[in-house]
Amino acid sequence: xxxxxxxxxxxxxxxxxxLITPHGExxxxxxxxxxxxxxxxxxxxxxxxxxxxEILLSNTYHLFLRPGVETVRRxxxxxxxxxxxxxxxxxxxxxxxxxxxDLRKVNEEGVAFRSHLDGSPHFLSPEKAMEAQIGLGADxxxxxxxxxxxxxxxxxxxxxxxxxxxxxxxxxxxxxEHKHEVPWSSHQPSAISxxxxxxxxxxxxxxxxxxxxxxxxxxxxxxxxxxxxxxDPELRRESAERTIDIGFPGYAIGGLxxxxxxxxxxxxxxxxxxxxxxxxxxxxxxxxxxxEIAQYAQSGVDMMDCVLPTRAARHxxxxxxxxxxxxxxxxxxxxxxxxxxxxxxxxxxxxSRAYLRHLYASNELLAQVLNTxxxxxxxxxxxxxxxxxIRAGHAPAAGASQM
Amino acid sequence: xxxxxxxxxxxxxxxxxxLITPHGExxxxxxxxxxxxxxxxxxxxxxxxxxxxEILLSNTYHLFLRPGVETVRRxxxxxxxxxxxxxxxxxxxxxxxxxxxDLRKVNEEGVAFRSHLDGSPHFLSPEKAMEAQIGLGADxxxxxxxxxxxxxxxxxxxxxxxxxxxxxxxxxxxxxEHKHEVPWSSHQPSAISxxxxxxxxxxxxxxxxxxxxxxxxxxxxxxxxxxxxxxDPELRRESAERTIDIGFPGYAIGGLxxxxxxxxxxxxxxxxxxxxxxxxxxxxxxxxxxxEIAQYAQSGVDMMDCVLPTRAARHxxxxxxxxxxxxxxxxxxxxxxxxxxxxxxxxxxxxSRAYLRHLYASNELLAQVLNTxxxxxxxxxxxxxxxxxIRAGHAPAAGASQM
Numbered sequence: 001x002x003x004x005x006x007x008x009x010x011x012x013x014x015x016x017x018x019l020i021t022p023h024g025e026x027x028x029x030x031x032x033x034x035x036x037x038x039x040x041x042x043x044x045x046x047x048x049x050x051x052x053x054e055i056l057l058s059n060t061y062h063l064f065l066r067p068g069v070e071t072v073r074r075x076x077x078x079x080x081x082x083x084x085x086x087x088x089x090x091x092x093x094x095x096x097x098x099x100x101x102d103l104r105k106v107n108e109e110g111v112a113f114r115s116h117l118d119g120s121p122h123f124l125s126p127e128k129a130m131e132a133q134i135g136l137g138a139d140x141x142x143x144x145x146x147x148x149x150x151x152x153x154x155x156x157x158x159x160x161x162x163x164x165x166x167x168x169x170x171x172x173x174x175x176x177e178h179k180h181e182v183p184w185s186s187h188q189p190s191a192i193s194x195x196x197x198x199x200x201x202x203x204x205x206x207x208x209x210x211x212x213x214x215x216x217x218x219x220x221x222x223x224x225x226x227x228x229x230x231x232d233p234e235l236r237r238e239s240a241e242r243t244i245d246i247g248f249p250g251y252a253i254g255g256l257x258x259x260x261x262x263x264x265x266x267x268x269x270x271x272x273x274x275x276x277x278x279x280x281x282x283x284x285x286x287x288x289x290x291x292e293i294a295q296y297a298q299s300g301v302d303m304m305d306c307v308l309p310t311r312a313a314r315h316x317x318x319x320x321x322x323x324x325x326x327x328x329x330x331x332x333x334x335x336x337x338x339x340x341x342x343x344x345x346x347x348x349x350x351x352s353r354a355y356l357r358h359l360y361a362s363n364e365l366l367a368q369v370l371n372t373x374x375x376x377x378x379x380x381x382x383x384x385x386x387x388x389x390i391r392a393g394h395a396p397a398a399g400a401s402q403m
Numbered sequence: 404x405x406x407x408x409x410x411x412x413x414x415x416x417x418x419x420x421x422l423i424t425p426h427g428e429x430x431x432x433x434x435x436x437x438x439x440x441x442x443x444x445x446x447x448x449x450x451x452x453x454x455x456x457e458i459l460l461s462n463t464y465h466l467f468l469r470p471g472v473e474t475v476r477r478x479x480x481x482x483x484x485x486x487x488x489x490x491x492x493x494x495x496x497x498x499x500x501x502x503x504x505d506l507r508k509v510n511e512e513g514v515a516f517r518s519h520l521d522g523s524p525h526f527l528s529p530e531k532a533m534e535a536q537i538g539l540g541a542d543x544x545x546x547x548x549x550x551x552x553x554x555x556x557x558x559x560x561x562x563x564x565x566x567x568x569x570x571x572x573x574x575x576x577x578x579x580e581h582k583h584e585v586p587w588s589s590h591q592p593s594a595i596s597x598x599x600x601x602x603x604x605x606x607x608x609x610x611x612x613x614x615x616x617x618x619x620x621x622x623x624x625x626x627x628x629x630x631x632x633x634x635d636p637e638l639r640r641e642s643a644e645r646t647i648d649i650g651f652p653g654y655a656i657g658g659l660x661x662x663x664x665x666x667x668x669x670x671x672x673x674x675x676x677x678x679x680x681x682x683x684x685x686x687x688x689x690x691x692x693x694x695e696i697a698q699y700a701q702s703g704v705d706m707m708d709c710v711l712p713t714r715a716a717r718h719x720x721x722x723x724x725x726x727x728x729x730x731x732x733x734x735x736x737x738x739x740x741x742x743x744x745x746x747x748x749x750x751x752x753x754x755s756r757a758y759l760r761h762l763y764a765s766n767e768l769l770a771q772v773l774n775t776x777x778x779x780x781x782x783x784x785x786x787x788x789x790x791x792x793i794r795a796g797h798a799p800a801a802g803a804s805q806m
Contacts, residue, residue, distance in 0.1 A: 038761065042768035046749060067761045071737055075757055083753045334474055346449060350486045354478055358441065358470045365445035365771055 003139075003222040003249055005281040005302060011393025013273070013300035014386070019055070019281060021087040021139040022184070022219040023079060026054040028281070029297035029390075031383045032089060032305040033376055036062050038072070038082040041310055042368040043376065045084050051345075051376055052384075055087035055139075057305045060132050061096035064122070065115050069135040077137025077183035089305070090138040092129045092171075092226075095254070095286070098147040106146060108163070126170035130178065130223075137183045138221065142252060143171040145226040150258040157230030164228045165242045171223060172246055179220040224283060226254040231264055233271040240275035250281035257286045266295075273300050290319050290382045297386040309379045313371035316360045319378040325353075327371065332357040345377035406542075406625040406652055408684040408705060414796025416676070416703035417789070422458070422684055424490040424542040425587070425622040426482060429457040431684070432700035432793075434786045435492060435708040436779055439465050441475070441485040444713055445771045446779065448487050454748075454779055455787075458490035458542075460708045463535050464499035467525070468518050472538040480540025480586035492708075493541040495532045495574075495629075498657070498689070501550040509549060511566070529573035533581065533626075540586045541624065545655060546574040548629040553661040560633030567631045568645045574626060575649055582623040627653040627686060634667055636674040643678035653684035653706075660689045669698075676703050693722050693785045700789040712782045716774035719763045722781040728756075730774070735760040748780035 005028065007017040019026040033040045033048070036059045040048060048056065058078060063069065075081040078088050097104050097111050104113040110125025124132075129144035144167050148160040225248035229235035243251060253272050256265045269284060276282050283303035284296055293304050309319065316328040320340035325332075327339070335353035347356070347370045359367035408431065410420040422429040436443045436451070439462045443451060451459065461481060466472065478484040481491050500507055500514045507516040513528025527535075532547035547570050551563040628651035632638035646654060656675050659668045672687060679685050686706035687699055696707050712722065719731040723743035728735075730742070738756035750759070750773045762770035 037765045037767055038758070039767045039769045042772065044749075044769060044772060045753065066765050067736060067757075071757070071761075074737060075739060075755065081755075081758055081761075083755075083758065333470060334477060336478060346447075350448065352478065352484075352486075354470075354474070355441070355484055355486065358474075358484075362440045362469050364440055364442045365768065366442045366447060368768055369445065369447060369772060 002219065005250070005279070007279070009391040009393060011390045012298070014298045014390045014393075015300065015302065016387045016390035017302075019087070019302070021055070022221075023085060023087045023139050024054060026087050027387060028302040029383055029386055030055060030303050031293055031379045032057045032303060033379075034059070034305055034307045034310060035082070036307075037066060038063060038078060040372070040376070041314065042365075042372045045082065047373060048084075048376075049086070051373070052380055053086065053376070055089060055303075056084070057089045057091065058136070058138065059093070059096060060090045060129065060136065061093035061124075063090075063136060064093060064124075064132055065117055069132045073135035073137070073183050077135070079137065079184065087140070088138040089140040089283075089303075090133050090136050090142065091285070092133065092142040092144040093124050094129070094142075094145045094226075095147050097124055098149075106163075108166075110144075111146075126167040127174045130171050130174040134175070134178055134181050134221065135183070140222050140224060140250065141175075143168045143223060143225050143248070145228055145254055147255050147258065148228055148230045150231065150260050152230045154232065157232055157235055161229045161235050161239045164226065165239065165246070168225050168243055168248075169246050172225075172248070175221075175223045179223075182221050185220060222249045224248055224250040224252050224281075226252045226285075227272055227276075228255045229272075230255065231260055231268055233268065236268060236272045237275050240272060244275075244277065248280075250283060251276050252283040252285050254285050256284075257288070262292075269296060269301070270299055290379060293379065294382055294386050297383065298389070309375035310372050313375040314368050316367070316371065318356075318371055319375055327353065327356050327360050327367075329357070333361075339374060340378070343374070343377065343381070345374050345381075347371075347374040347377075405622065408653070408682070410682070412794040412796060414793045415701070417701045417793045417796075418703065418705065419790045419793035420705075422490070422705070424458070424625075426488060426490045426542050427457060429490050430790060431705045432786055432789055433458060433706055434696055434782045435460045435706060436782075437462070437708055437710045437713060438485070439710075440469065441466060441481060443775070443779070444717065445768075445775045448485065450776060451487075451779075452489070454776070455783055456489065456779070458492060458706075459487070460492045460494065461539070461541065462496070462499060463493045463532065463539065464496035464527075466493075466539060467496060467527075467535055468520055472535045476538035476540070476586050480538070482540065482587065490543070491541040492543040492686075492706075493536050493539050493545065494688070495536065495545040495547040496527050497532070497545075497548045497629075498550050500527055501552075509566075511569075513547075529570040530577045533574050533577040537578070537581055537584050537624065538586070543625050543627060543653065544578075546571045546626060546628050546651070548631055548657055550658050550661065551631055551633045553634065553663045555633045557635065560635055560638055564632045564638050564642045567629065568642065568649075571628050571646055571651075572649050575628075575651070578624075578626045582626075585624050588623060625652045627651055627655050627684075629655045629657040629688075630675055630679075631658045632675075633658065634663055634671055636671065639671060639675045640678050643675060647678075647680065651683075653686060654679050655686040655688050657688050659687075660691065665695075672699060672704070673702055693782060696782065697785055697789050700786065701792070712778035713775050716778040717771050719770070719774065721759075721774060722778055730756065730759050730763050730770075732760070736764075742777060743781070746777070746780065746784070748777050748784075750774075750777040750780075 001020050004020050007015045009016045033056050035056045072081045097113050100113050112123050126144045133141035145164040146160050225243040227239045229239040281302045284301045318325045321342040332353040338348040340348050404423050410418045412419045436459050438459045475484045500516050515526050529547045536544035548567040549563050628646040630642045632642040684705045687704045721728045724745040735756040741751040743751050
């Protein structure tokens with residue numbers, strides 16, 4: 001089955017369904033955990049599967065520097081490299097490069113930058129970013145965009161948006177010419193016999209993977225366009241229309257969470273959503289708290305990612321049904337209750353707040369493992385609740401559910 | 404069933420059987436992973452169970468400082484605090500205090516020392532160490548000994564050994580008077596209703612635990628004596644005899660791996676084993692490499708512990724059937740093979756050397772998780788092999804197998 005969003009229920013602007021990818025189906029709206037360097041920090045792939053993660057995000061900029069795209073490509077792409085048979089999305093590196101304020105230089109061709117690791121010089125362009133993402137081989141890849149800084153004046157926001165549109169066209173051109181170079185394409189020789197056996201073995205345990213395995217080899221990646229336009233709804237509309245004119249199988253809203261007030265983020269997201277095709281996936285990049293991801297999903301966003309659950313976990317900040325818990329606090333030192341009595345994750349089922357507090361206060365590695373597992377579970381459970389809420393509404397009219 | 408070693412097969416000096424504890428049976432000879440601060444670093448209790456760990460070691464000195472014995476005791480003891488229903492052994496703190504060379508002062512009464520964390524002053528004596536270990540509530544606890552430094556002259560080694568013997572008698576006296584104060588004794592009120600429910604729920608999943616649960620409440624801990632005597636076989640013999648005269652349900656060989664040559668360690672272990680009761684557990688403390696633990700098990704040692712597999716893992720040193728692998732080396736950057744092709748652990752079944760090398764080189768937390776899981780599996784598999792080797796020998800004559 002080709003890549004698509006299969007909408008199965010709607011409620012207001014929200015929709016629930018499945019994203020069909022070369023590496024399995026993904027229930028939407030979906031929260032994608034961030035695995036920057038081909039690993040969701042502190043959590044094994046077994047545990048991610050157990051948590052029900054169906055798609056994760058990895059960062060092209062970081063993988064470009066370590067271990068390098070060529071290494072991953074030779075190992076058969078990210079799926080094989082990290083032994084993850086479910087779906088993956090990579091960003092384009094644009095946002096990360098944008099964050100290197102003092103180390104980057106942008107021109108029409110692309111962005112020259114220095115590595116945050118060793119200061120070594122590198123260059124990314126729409127074509128280079130496509131080449132990198134094809135080599136990494138994620139199921140969904142992103143156009144190379146310029147993330148407009150905040151605040152930006154009208155001229156700067158327009159110029160930046162137009163650059164992103166021109167880059168989007170170059171990305172599509174390069175991608176269309178090279179998309180069959182993805183490491184897991186049937187046009188590529190099979191590289192790794194041991195891991196191949198591994199895939200088949202795990203496939204026997206999991207029909208979902210097996211069913212999709214034959215498909216994977218005859219498919220290619222899907223390239224999403226990114227809407228920019230700063231904080232101007234009119235520019236956002238124009239960016240959406242011109243990106244849609246180029247034509248992509250999905251669209252992202254980028255350039256948010258760059259320092260603007262949360263209300264402004266929300267206004268821009270909602271107004272931009274109105275201009276995105278109803279029958280294609282809509283991906284809001286880099287957002288947000290559990291409340292925010294629930295709200296955006298209810299507003300019609302299909303895909304989201306954020307480092308918040310994993311990063312907060314490593315700093316001892318845990319999301320619970322009773323609010324945020326800072327587990328380092330001494331008040332939990334003898335608290336025998338579960339972190340979140342309403343949570344059915346392995347951490348809340350097994351350990352007390354006192355033990356979690358002890359692990360964190362003692363700087364034990366297990367603190368980071370358990371905290372991350374809980375926070376990811378909380379985010380994934382939040383999205384499960386939203387999906388159930390949507391499905392409890394009305395189903396779309398026959399025929400309208402398929403794009 | 405009361406605590407005992409049930410010997411089921413012997414081969415030469417080696418013996419295989421079961422250690423019967425208030426928290427389940429432990430197949431011997433056994434390697435005990437070290438969980439210094441009530442956590443085997445980077446590994447969840449679920450994973451330890453999956454690895455087949457039946458007993459782990461925790462350090463009284465470290466728990467004494469963080470989170471404090473009283474906190475653990477109030478939470479129901481170590482088993483409940485860390486949600487581990489299988490057996491636990493705690494050391495006495497003697498070895499750790501001994502390691503604080505510049506921060507300790509020993510006299511007949513005990514050891515005054517300063518915390519390695521904040522320099523705060525503390526005092527441990529035989530009685531204090533017993534009180535702490537009863538509060539922590541491990542199944543097997545250790546007498547408070549003086550670990551003789553290396554090298555030590557004859558007078559010093561004798562004086563130190565005799566101090567340890569006097570302390571052993573004080574430990575036993577205190578323990579016999581206070582052993583019913585263990586938090587999980589039937590004489591203690593049940594403290595934690597949620598965790599109690601948890602124990603019962605997990606017991607339903609695991610008959611082994613359930614079978615032993617009723618027993619646990621009617622039992623107490625078991626206190627082992629420790630043989631010292633430096634590097635003098637004659638002093639070791641005397642230490643063994645005098646400790647046996649005091650009378651313990653098991654005996655440890657301490658004071659080794661303190662800087663002496665490995666051959667000397669081996670000579671002292673072998674000569675000391677000759678003086679320990681054949682029908683009681685023999686515990687060799689803080690040893691060693693996979694080869695060493697296999698050799699000592701074949702020589703009649705029943706229990707061993709060592710930080711080596713877990714600590715080496717965190718530094719990227721991995722034990723394999725083909726020898727030691729330093730996974731940080733660039734030669735593994737594109738090595739698609741399993742870390743140890745002969746290993747059936749989850750890490751070797753799923754990930755390539757290239758991926759493990761990438762995780763380590765990128766300082767990813769998952770490196771420490773996966774490396775530790777593999778090394779522990781390797782140690783546990785080594786002991787399974789030794790047990791099978793012993794059982795492939797001849798069984799003891801009827802009647803001789805029970806103490």
